[in-house]
Structure formats: structure tokens, C-alpha cells
Amino acid sequence: MPRPILATIHTQALAHNLNVARSHAPDARVWAVVKANAYGHGIERAFNGLRGADGFALLDLAEAQRVRDLGWRGPVLLLEGVFEQRDLELCSRLDLWHAVHCNEQIDMLAAHKTNVPQRVFLKMNSGMNRLGFRPERYRSAWTRLNALPQVDEISHMTHFSDADGAAGIARQMQVFDATTRDLPGERTVSNSAAVLRHAGVPGASDWVRPGIVVYGSAPDFPEHSAAHWGLQPTMTLEAKIIGVQHLQPGDTVGYGSSFVATAPMRIGVVACGYADGYPRICPTGTPALVDGARSQTLGRVSMDMLSVDLTDLPNAGMGSTVTLWGRAANGAVLPIDEVAAKAGTLAYELMCALAARVPVVVDA
Numbered sequence: 001m002p003r004p005i006l007a008t009i010h011t012q013a014l015a016h017n018l019n020v021a022r023s024h025a026p027d028a029r030v031w032a033v034v035k036a037n038a039y040g041h042g043i044e045r046a047f048n049g050l051r052g053a054d055g056f057a058l059l060d061l062a063e064a065q066r067v068r069d070l071g072w073r074g075p076v077l078l079l080e081g082v083f084e085q086r087d088l089e090l091c092s093r094l095d096l097w098h099a100v101h102c103n104e105q106i107d108m109l110a111a112h113k114t115n116v117p118q119r120v121f122l123k124m125n126s127g128m129n130r131l132g133f134r135p136e137r138y139r140s141a142w143t144r145l146n147a148l149p150q151v152d153e154i155s156h157m158t159h160f161s162d163a164d165g166a167a168g169i170a171r172q173m174q175v176f177d178a179t180t181r182d183l184p185g186e187r188t189v190s191n192s193a194a195v196l197r198h199a200g201v202p203g204a205s206d207w208v209r210p211g212i213v214v215y216g217s218a219p220d221f222p223e224h225s226a227a228h229w230g231l232q233p234t235m236t237l238e239a240k241i242i243g244v245q246h247l248q249p250g251d252t253v254g255y256g257s258s259f260v261a262t263a264p265m266r267i268g269v270v271a272c273g274y275a276d277g278y279p280r281i282c283p284t285g286t287p288a289l290v291d292g293a294r295s296q297t298l299g300r301v302s303m304d305m306l307s308v309d310l311t312d313l314p315n316a317g318m319g320s321t322v323t324l325w326g327r328a329a330n331g332a333v334l335p336i337d338e339v340a341a342k343a344g345t346l347a348y349e350l351m352c353a354l355a356a357r358v359p360v361v362v363d364a
């Protein structure tokens with residue numbers, strides 16, 4: 001028998017969350033962002049849940065090929081554009097739209113031999129200082145692109161650094177608007193947090209680019225929860241209890257003896273560890289569901305195992321199912337955001353880190 005650990009991808013939840021994003025941006029078309037192998041879900045596994053999107057946005061050309069192999073004929077956008085000259089041939093062959101964020105990419109386009117002009121998304125660095133042309137360079141980049149026979153339509157794109165927090169998007173929107181106002185072309189600015197928190201930004205978006213909301217995580221947790229936004233978990237990680245220990249006061253749990261019992265306890269040893277993608281840094285007290293009832297981890301996470309408290313769960317024991325995040329069989333939900341917060345990180349990182357050794361099923 002394989003190790004009793006399993007991840008489940010929830011197709012209906014993906015479709016539901018995509019609709020939540022859509023409902024906040026009813027006039028925009030929606031890119032489902034599927035970079036990083038659909039945030040760790042697997043592009044092929046997530047595809048059925050996301051096929052209601054208007055397009056797929058990602059950044060790895062091999063992943064773009066996989067989206068085409070699934071039969072998707074609609075728009076595919078490379079969020080970072082091309083990395084080298086010959087990538088443009090694949091763009092032509094697979095009909096990929098691509099971001100243009102630097103002069104080197106314009107040089108590559110100018111040298112590209114094609115009869116079919118390409119659709120590009122000119123990216124502005126409106127303050128995040130990651131990719132893009134600074135506002136004062138943006139219009140000359142546009143003029144240069146616009147003169148190339150290799151280029152068809154030019155859209156405008158920027159990315160927010162603070163859509164999830166107090167700083168918000170106003171400053172970046174002002175720069176973006178002022179620079180692009182009189183230029184033709186579609187616009188795309190909003191990630192998940194902007195879609196949920198800054199709906200109806202004037203003139204903002206012909207296309208929105210939600211990623212994390214589609215995967216059921218609240219981009220502004222803990223200010224708001226996934227439940228607050230009406231989002232459903234799209235990935236469940238669960239494993240079974242493969243051992244039970246009875247502790248006396250003074251007994252310890254796991255490496256480093258970091259947890260010390262102060263009363264008699266019963267604990268379950270779960271077949272999930274950091275080699276499965278569960279963060280080793282999660283401290284004692286990280287929530288977990290045992291047969292759908294809320295409990296918590298005890299002691300350090302090992303490579304292949306972790307421990308949970310069964311003291312108040314007399315019916316739980318060998319073979320019980322522990323939900324590390326996601327939805328339990330009884331419908332109870334443990335938001336991945338809560339586990340991520342205990343690990344001092346974001347749900348993004350946990351989803352993306354699901355280990356290859358974990359078997360995955362898709363519930364249709």
C-alpha cells in the first residue's frame with residue numbers, strides 16, 4: 001500500500017472561485033493565472049475547473065505548450081514575455097500573446113521573421129520596480145513597438161505592489177492612467193487583491209489577472225478570510241494517522257523535544273511531513289482537522305510525519321484522516337491561509353510547494 005497521503009484538486013471550487021473573480025469585475029475579461037503549474041495544482045488537473053476563463057496567463061513557455069496541448073485555442077499570455085529570440089518562434093507557432101517589459105525584448109521582436117504580427121502587452125513599471133518601462137520611458141517604447149511590422153495590437157499592462165494592503169493602488173493607477181490615457185489599446189492591471197478590493201477602478205481593466213483567488217485563498221488574509229470573499233478551497237491535503245502514543249506529564253514529542261506534555265495526552269502520528277510540502281516551520285498549535293474536527297499539531301514537523309493532539313477526540317485513532325488544509329469529508333474547511341500564517345508565509349507558497357511524491361486526484 002502506498003503511504004496514506006493524498007492531495008485532491010477540487011474542480012467545482014476552481015470554477016466557483018473563477019466566477020467570484022468575474023463577479024467583482026463583470027465588465028472585464030478574465031485571465032486565469034496558471035503560472036507555477038497552476039499554483040502547484042497542476043495545469044492539466046486544474047484545466048477543467050478553469051476552462052470558463054477568457055484566457056490563461058503564465059510565464060513558462062513549456063506551460064504555454066501544455067495549455068495548447070489541452071486543446072485551448074483562446075488567448076494565452078506570457079506574463080514575463082520572451083526570454084530569448086527563438087521563443088518568438090514558439091509565440092508565432094502557438095499564437096501566444098506576450099508581455100514586453102524591456103528594450104531587449106523589442107530588439108528581439110524587430111529581428112523576428114514572421115508574416116503574422118504578434119499581439120503584445122507593453123508593461124509599465126508604475127512603482128513596483130520589478131519588470132517594465134518606467135513611465136518616462138513608456139511612451140517611447142510604445143512608439144518603437146508601434147512602428148514594427150512584427151507587432152499587431154499593443155495593450156497596456158502594469159502590476160500592483162500593494163493591492164492587498166493599506167497603501168492600495170491609487171498612486172500606481174494615477175501614474176499608469178496619466179501615461180497611457182491617450183494611447184489606443186486594451187488595459188490590464190488587476191491581480192486578485194485588486195479585483196476583490198478595488199473593484200470598479202475607473203478605466204482600469206479590459207482584462208483582469210486573478211491568480212490566488214481562483215485557488216481559494218484570500219489575498220488579504222487575515223484582514224479578510226476566504227469565507228468572507230465566498231471562496232472555496234481548491235486543494236485539500238490529507239493523510240492518515242499511522243501511530244498513536246499516550247503521553248504522561250513531562251513526555252515530549254518529536255525532534256528537539258520542543259513540545260512537553262503537562263497532562264496526560266493522546267496523540268496521533270500523521271503520514272505527512274516536510275518532504276510532502278508541509279512547512280517544517282509550522283509550530284505547535286498549527287490547526288489541523290482530525291476526521292473533520294479541529295485539532296492542532298504538536299512538536300516539530302519531521303520529514304515524513306507530524307503529530308496532532310487527539311486528547312479531546314476519543315473516537316479518533318489509527319486510520320483517522322487528518323486534513324492539513326482544505327476540505328474534510330464532513331464538509332469542514334481548514335483554510336490554507338491559516339496554516340500559511342502559522343508558517344509565516346502565504347498560501348501561494350504552500351500550494352506551490354506540494355511535493356511531487358504526494359499522489360494527487362481530481363474531484364470532478
Ligand SMILES: *Cc1c(COP(=O)(O)O)cnc(C)c1O
Nearest residue numbers: 033079159191192209210211212
Ligand atoms: C502572479 C501574477 C498575477 C496574479 O497574482 P495573484 O496575486 O495570484 O492574483 C497577476 N499578474 C502578474 C503579472 C503576475 O505575475
